Amino acid sequence: MHGAPKKEAWVRYLLYVLLAALTATSVHRTAKTDLDFKVFYGAGRRLVDGDRNLYDFRRDGVFTFKYSPFFPVLMLPFSALPEKTSRLLWGLSSALAFLLAWFAFIRYLELGNDTRSVWAQCLTLLLVAQPVTNNAIQGNINALLLALMALALFLDQKANRPICAGILLALAISTKLTPAALGFYWLCRKRYRALSAATLFSLVFMILVPVLLYGTAGACYQYEQWLTVLKDTAHFPFYKYTNQSPFVVAYHFSQSTGWARVFHSLMITLFVATLLFFCWSRLWLSVLSTCFFLMLVVPPVSWIDYYLFLTFPLLWIHDALFHGKLGTLSKVIYFVRFGATGFLVQAFVGREWSDFFAYYGLQFWGLCALLLILSIEAINPSSPYSRAEREKTLNCAQ
Numbered sequence: 001m002h003g004a005p006k007k008e009a010w011v012r013y014l015l016y017v018l019l020a021a022l023t024a025t026s027v028h029r030t031a032k033t034d035l036d037f038k039v040f041y042g043a044g045r046r047l048v049d050g051d052r053n054l055y056d057f058r059r060d061g062v063f064t065f066k067y068s069p070f071f072p073v074l075m076l077p078f079s080a081l082p083e084k085t086s087r088l089l090w091g092l093s094s095a096l097a098f099l100l101a102w103f104a105f106i107r108y109l110e111l112g113n114d115t116r117s118v119w120a121q122c123l124t125l126l127l128v129a130q131p132v133t134n135n136a137i138q139g140n141i142n143a144l145l146l147a148l149m150a151l152a153l154f155l156d157q158k159a160n161r162p163i164c165a166g167i168l169l170a171l172a173i174s175t176k177l178t179p180a181a182l183g184f185y186w187l188c189r190k191r192y193r194a195l196s197a198a199t200l201f202s203l204v205f206m207i208l209v210p211v212l213l214y215g216t217a218g219a220c221y222q223y224e225q226w227l228t229v230l231k232d233t234a235h236f237p238f239y240k241y242t243n244q245s246p247f248v249v250a251y252h253f254s255q256s257t258g259w260a261r262v263f264h265s266l267m268i269t270l271f272v273a274t275l276l277f278f279c280w281s282r283l284w285l286s287v288l289s290t291c292f293f294l295m296l297v298v299p300p301v302s303w304i305d306y307y308l309f310l311t312f313p314l315l316w317i318h319d320a321l322f323h324g325k326l327g328t329l330s331k332v333i334y335f336v337r338f339g340a341t342g343f344l345v346q347a348f349v350g351r352e353w354s355d356f357f358a359y360y361g362l363q364f365w366g367l368c369a370l371l372l373i374l375s376i377e378a379i380n381p382s383s384p385y386s387r388a389e390r391e392k393t394l395n396c397a398q
Helices: 003-030 037-049 083-109 113-139 140-158 162-175 177-187 192-232 246-252 257-281 282-298 304-322 328-348 351-358 364-379 384-395
Strands: none
Touching: 003 083, 003 113, 037 083, 083 113, 083 192, 083 304, 083 351, 113 140, 113 304, 140 162, 140 177, 140 192, 140 304, 140 351, 140 384, 162 192, 177 192, 177 282, 246 257, 246 364, 257 282, 257 364, 282 304, 282 364, 304 328
């Protein structure tokens, strides 16, 4: 009678150790970074100093500032401080953001406290460790975006705060456009108040705030520069060493940017079609998971730290895996995808095997395997996975 609780407690202690280790590593690595954070900090400093030339990459080194004209406003609390102090606070904020996102997702999915659920969480942490630490090394914004999206989902459906949820999603959209994919999920779920708030405040942040800061002509100039930067930096050869998007994968396979664009467009079409199929099947957690997938497929390039957005779908899939709710074929695909990913990386990109193992199969091919698993389970309405998802759907607050 006493053995099971002790075993469950031991597994939970392991989960806490993993969370603490990942948090400490993130803070430590961000405190030493000089990459994306330097670009963010520099953009905020320009706003503080009254400099309107946000997109002059020469003052920031290798990387170009390519976020919206609103983003420097979010950086003001950091850019007003000395750079070393700001870098440390940035690391603490990113680590805290991931923890907030983690617990918000767990509450949103209503994961249990049983041993299997805890093991599912431990496995998820191990698989997202590389994206989390890479996000820290780069000093990137993705952990903060993940927290905004996770809290938006939680506040809307679990805390009945749709306006607050919409504001948080609007902040994420105004920083990087891809979180707008969650707006499609809210549209399907008829979460109109949250969706309306997200739309309204996105317009406020993206249009009204830049006009107030720079004037109408200045805001138009900033957006013209931003669009130019997005066009110029989303191509080769600068990003040819990453294997995280269909565009890059197709380029390495065909050595043609034209065919890469065609393949990229076809993959986006496939993912959108699957998303619509999940909507028709009313498998809402699969819909939401595919929205996170789209955030990784739509950009022409996606670095490994972008795959931090897989935290949500991996939590859901792992919980189904450990509770025996995935079919045999899905289980085979799940475990084989690691070896298949390594083979495809080696064949099409020529990466070392060590790189593949470091990424834990979360590259583009692994992402396709996860989508295939969701599709296989959705095709069979009587599968334990589909029943479990529909039960969660019925229990969600409307």
